[in-house]
Amino acid sequence: MSRRVVRQSKFRHVFGQAAKADQAYEDIRVSKVTWDSSFCAVNPKFLAIIVEAGGGGAFIVLPLAKTGRVDKNFPLVTGHTAPVLDIDWCPHNDNVIASASDDTTIMVWQIPDYTPVRNITEPIITLEGHSKRVGILSWHPTARNVLLSAGGDNVIIIWNVGTGEVLLSLDDMHPDVIHSVCWNSNGSLLATTCKDKTLRIIDPRKGQVVANNFEEPVALQEMDTSNGVLLPFYDPDSSIVYLCGKGDSSIRYFEITDEPPFVHYLNTFSSKEPQRGMGFMPKRGLDVSKCEIARFYKLHERKCEPIIMTVPRKSDLFQDDLYPDTPGPEPALEADEWLSGQDAEPVLISLRDGYVPPKHRELRVTKRNILDVRPPSGPRRSQSASDAPLSQHTxxxxxxxxxxxxxQVQAQERRITALENMLCELVDGTD
Known part of the structure; x- marks a missing residue:
């Protein structure tokens, strides 16, 4: 009689569990736009969800601790003139989030640590460069203020948010609609999928496709995805990939190894209601004292429900094998360094003593002075009287x-912020 050999893995018994009812976020009108993004973004401070909004596009930002029923008058982040299609938190500043919209623009927002008393309507910067709607956003994993966007114009643009400039524009790589874009761990390469059924690996700084049309898959897994697209989430610390079907009601997860067959099915978390979208918490936002290795934020039609993935352990001690050092909030490079060809791995932190998010850090945008840009060389056209140059005095x-x-504007902004803070303190004092 042959004995079946069971593969040894510390993740074989990972189990998922929905948070208790009082830990969910209720009465949120989740967006009904038919788009394939996750509609949800989360970090150790905030939960952001794209919501239904009249007269344009909006999303709501909630402090993680603000669970329960959300007031219908809770302030929104509004500014787009058409639906918001994607949102993404900056990995190097927990108070900064970018939004992409059907109105062809990207907006970058500073979210205060206090709850504002009215809608946030003024972005730090608006990035304009796409000719059609923008549906994909992804911050660079290691370079400060570098943001990628992909639009319905089949173009990928990489921006320096700190100056508002286009660093790179990849406009001849994809013949059809781009479905997804992902950076590798140090931000030197991109992986993209396209409607032409081709997976491309792109070196953005060289503007070259370095690999595509792979001959054979490493592994083939049949999935029931009749209801919608798959939202994949990969955790490099545990080598686990989670697959969430949009419109499905389950999360399937697999461990990736270096030896054949490479992909090992672990388990499926199932629930009754289908998910409209899904947020994935960065590792530094997890509760290490409970052996939590992943946390999802599942969107229903009117609420958001945390789902916690745990490795069962009896010991209360810190589990080194579950929590290797993980990417922290400090960038490894400046935007100009990355553009010039430098690469750097993420700056890692230990989770041994847990993670405390740093206080509010302001993103400063310094636009280049157009007067510092020298005029293009070349033949000058003849001047008419109306073209007379301005005098030095003028x-x-x-x-x-x-x-x-x-x-004067900056002084007024400081006054508004001070008044908002005073109002928040008065409101908090009457609670």
Whole structure:
């Protein structure tokens, strides 16, 4: 009689469990837009969800601790003139989030640690460069302020959010609609899928496809995805890939190894209601004291429900084998360094003592002064009287006026922020 050999793995018994009812976020009008993004983004401070909104596009940002019923008048982040299609938190600043919209723009927002008393309507910066709707966003994993966007124009643009400039535009790589884009761990390469059924590996700085049309899959897994697209989430610390079907009611998870057959089915978390979208918490936001190795935020029609993945352990001690050092909030490179060809692995942190998010850090946008840009060389056209150049005195006067107006606007913004803080303190004091 032959004995079946059971593969040894510390993740064989990972189990999923929905959080208790009082830990869910209720009465949220989740967006009904038919788009294939996750509609949800989460970090150790905030939960963001794309919601239904009249007269444009909006999303809601909730402090993680603000569970229970959400007030119908809770402030939204509004500014887009058409539905929001994707949102993504900056990995190097937990208060900064980017949103992409059907209105062809990307907006980057600063979210305060306190709850604002009115809608947030002014982004830090608006990025304009796509000619059709923008449906995919992804921050660079190691370089500061580098953001990727992909649009219905089949173009991928990589931006320096700190200056508002386009770093790279990849406009001849895809003949059809781009379905998904993902960075590798150090941000040197991109993987994309396209409607032409081709998977491409792209070196964005060289503007070259370095691999596509792979001959044979490493593993083939049949999935019941009749209801919608798959949302994959990969955890490199545990080498586990989670597959969530949009419109499905389950999360299937697999362990990836270096030896054949490479992909090992672990288990399936199933629930009664289908998911409209899914958020995935970065490892630094998990509760290491409970051996939590993943946490999802499942969107229903009117609520968001946390789902916790745990490795059963009896010991209360920190489990080194479950929690290797993981990417922290500090970038390894500046945008210009990455653009020049440098690569760096993520800056890692230990979770031994848990993770405490840093206090509010402001993203400062420094747009290049167009007056510093030299005019293009080449033949000059003949000038008419109406083309007469501005005198040095007139130019200096205009610059002084602009400077004074800018200082006046900044002073008003500081006054508004101070008044909001005072109002929040008064509200908190009456609770």
């Amino acid at each position: 130019l200096e006067t205009l610059l002084e006026e602009i400077k004074a107006l800018r200082e």
